[in-house]
Amino acid sequence: MLNEATTTNVGGIRTSCLDRKQLALLVGEICQNYTPDQSAFLIFSSNGQAISLAGSDPAYLELMNNVDLVHADGQSVVTLSRWFSERPIAERSATTDMIHDIPVHYTPTLKHFFLGGLKDVVEQAAKIYSDTYANAEIVGIRDGYFSAADELNILEEINQSGADVLWVGLGKPKEQEFCIRHKDRLKVPVVISCGGCYNFLTGHYKRAPEWVQNNGLEWVHRMVLNPRKLFWRYLITNPHTIYLAYKNRYRGDRDTESKKVLFLLKTFSKGGGVERVSANLATSLKAQGYDPEFYVFFSKEEDISQLRQDWPVTLVEPGRKSPLKLIGEFLRFRRHVKNNHIGVVISSKETANLISLIALMFLPRVMKLFTRHCAFDVSDQKLAPRSIKALYCMYALTRSRIVTVSEDLAHQIKAFLPYNRNKVVARANPIIDERIFTLAEESAPIQGDYLCAVGRLCEQKGFDLLLDAYKQALTIQPALPKLVIVGEGDDRAALEKQAADLGLTDKVIFYGFTPNPYAIIKHAKLFVMSSRHEGLPTALVEAIALGVPVVSSDCETGPRELLDNGRYGGLAPNQNPTALAQAIVDNLTTPIAPEAEAVSKYRYADAADAYIKLFGERMA
Template sequence: MAREELPASRGLRVLTFLHSFEPGGVERVALRLHSAWVELGADARLVMGREQGAMRAEWPGLAYEVLDRAGITGPLETLWMIASLPGAIRRHRPDVLFCAGNSYTVVSVAMKLLLGRRCPPIVAKISNDLMRPDLPRIAMPFYRLWLRIQGRRLDRIVAIAPAMAQEITEMMGVAPDKVPVIDNPALSNAELEHLAALPRPAHVGPARRFLAIGRLAPQKNFLGLLDAFARIARAGDRLTICGEGPQRAALEARAARLGIAERVHLPGHTFPLDDELARADALVLSSDYEGLPTVVLQAYAAGIPVVATDCSVSMASLLGHGRFGALVPPRDPQALAQAMDTVLDHPFQAEAAHAEARRFTVDLAAHRYLRAMEDLGPSAALSRAPRFQFR
């Protein structure tokens, strides 16, 4: 696939900041983008709050600065980042800051307040749906106000799918020209082809193999997934949930209480996911809210259908309006169970699903992000000699 052409004379110094290498979709996408920018020859800098986390092994040779070498800031990582990032900004003198997702917007807004006019322009990716059904009603006015504050302080707000752009403009109160749409860079072209070529083990007997992937955290609602699985599990059925997080003990206890502990496998953080994807009959996404989940695109590339909750304005379109799987309301174990029980009875358009996944590659997105950042660079950036050249 041909790369988009960008002018070499307007190269920007881009600084990406992340808390750690702990597994997370936002962090993985940010590391993909940063690595792609470096490969393109960009002057891209990466600042980590701490360097702990299982994903560190996935990025050998990655250059980055660590703000906390002792690794003691985990519980206070946001406050530590707010306190420490201004120093990194002064050292690296970036033209643009890249905010990797919703969980980092508080740091971005704090940089605007602390640094004032000395703060570089900020390009922020909205990684999760802005509708938050998990929040208590009393918190909603404060949440809506917070979205408006972000809309005033962030210079560009990237929608990761077309359906999210209108939601961003309305809820954050920003003009449409401030919201570029750049499909979420979930995979590379090479990864797509690799997943498509995975050998599929022969399926013997009626047993079904369900797969879920994500951090073991309340957002993913894996407790509800266990309830749904218990309702429809037949002899030999198996549910694997790949990921690690604070809800492990609660999930193990719930599985035992439901009498399905022997059928539920919690292998922890799993990389690569080749074996699990190759064995799975269907992927299940049980989240309360998401943006555009990478795991769905991985499933499409591997040729397996998806059962998903309607956890984002993008989900109906992403599921091909029924061509690639089933969509159910969030927090409805009965509906989720019924969809899981029947998903394999419907034809799955594997080739069309693979073509859908191909839209969401870092090979395309890396260029588009740099182009969106170009217009934000300070005038000083235009007078510098080019520091890099795009291929």
């Protein structure tokens, strides 16, 4: 059933085309197949008010487009989909109908928790609902009048109730914000935002006669009953909603059905983090029925030999090229995208982003995702931060998305963009799959206890800082385990010399590149990350997933967000070897146990789903 959840763009919000029965059965199917390690499946509603609010508030638009499913609560959404969208929605699926459709169409018993509304209203609604439907068991109720300080206790009450479906009626946008904020904490299969649904159950709000509903005029009925509240809302939001639907109309110019995804890279270096993440995302999209391929500029054939074994690769050989030849390569790339009906181009690093921007100009049918994997003040990049920020201002003018690997990085970009901030979204990298756990079970190639660090040997990764910190840590605790550094890079010779100068030749092992770093990480006493800057540290995610205690520099974007301010691992001030040394000693003495919850969104399937939600969007 979930594969049938086709969506269409109505007013900028991706809205489900499922009919009422399909939606009810989908809820039942999700509850039936739910396992405790899964995040809650969020279902929000869209109507004229929601579309207008999303058009006025970029944060609300992002919230609506990051949810698992949005259904057409208002008849206006159905009508506008017929006028302006690529796929019409068959029928309205009002929340006030859905709450009845679920027990009618899905006969096994489901447990429900009602949250929101006035205390006497929600109590009465719960009683009426359980008395009406024998297969609807109410396991908890809570009114909607609580403070932020009460939320953790409410979450505990919901999780302890064993509910299958949580109904949240706090009003827009409060109920959506509550659901998104606690999605990973809620141990409930399905969460549905329901507005004033309880008042309709109790009869405090009256539904329009059926003939009025069938003709899409229930909003008029509601306005007549409550003109003071609703007349001005409809007078303002209805024209705005129609304008937004027209603005985001389907123009027949994007190949939304294309399953072809092209990854565009400037180069492909063995062991590179961005390259590894791109390959991971290709694998996870392939599992969802997509057809990935790679287009690599300026790399040698030997660099992509492994990549070519797994994926179709188009290679532009390196070498100095005249401006005329570069233009020719850009045109060749454009023809490739056009002639092969590529639906989505995901570019990584600024050269690739710029190639995508220029070469694919005036190809609006192609969804372009410009990705950013690291902070802006990066020492080894050729462009100055000011120039890179100017590029992102240009990306924001296109009908595409800017995708970052962490929320912190997304906030940084939004802070300097003067417009279209809603085009910036954070998406988790696909890092965790069963393969890393299988490989981690192989015998560790290093004997005895050791600390572990993994990454490309370059200035960004801060291994010079790590060697200084390790030397200082040995003065605090002479019996410290040896240090194993896994990875290759241009700085290897300099780092080996530094280790020798510090008298660490017998204590530090430069292991080099290995296709299986996971067995080394898994058996380490402690994983240490010393980066000067990151976007999202992949190896840190892998170490937490493998259950290894971690210590990280508190560099800009990534580690603090990932470790939840130190909840899941040690943090040391950035570029401070003395503080990092102390953190290493402290976390060896009293390690912070990592939790799988910290990295659940980095699973292949979850990360792929998050990207797929972007593929069908058309940005204005």
